[in-house]
Amino acid sequence: MDEPLDKIDRNWSLGNCYYITLEFMKDSTGLQSIEKIPKNAEIRLVHGMVDGINGRIRHAWIEIDGRVHEMSNGQCVNVLVDQYYKFQNASPARRFTRTEADALLGFLKTPDGGLPISYWGDVTDDQIDLAMAQYQPSKSVFASGVVFSDPQAPSH
Secondary structure: OOOOHHHHHOHHOOHHHHHHHHHHHHHHHHHOOOOOOOOOOOOEEEEEEEEEEOOOEEEEEEOOEEEEEEEEHHOOOOEEEHHHHHHHOOOOEEOOHEEEEEHHHHOOOOOOOOOOOOOOOOOHHHHHHHHHHOOHHOOOOHHHOOOOOOOOOOOO
């Protein structure tokens, strides 16, 4: 298996929220097929802002049917959206479906093939529309088998 992307040229002090949430989105259909997540659940990757130790920070989390699943940096939080937003002073900027996230990974790639694993809160509707128009599921980043993060790694 290739080295997970979050182990390559990465500053761990910045956290792993973008990596862990993309890995979750990539695997979400598999999790639904083995009934870890209800088949009709609405799953969204969310990019927004939360309170950090030194002020507001950009962040990513997962929402499933009105609950937040926060897995970054070793957390295992599963709370109602309202509770999370209140406790973290969270403000969502954008929500993405699995298909939109996969399409954006391909669309926003750097010229050298680097993946845009970062904050997508400023992505525009036009960019999403263009990404979706070019999206080819069988040739997508998720279909390539890329590993964003090793959930078994002790650093999670």
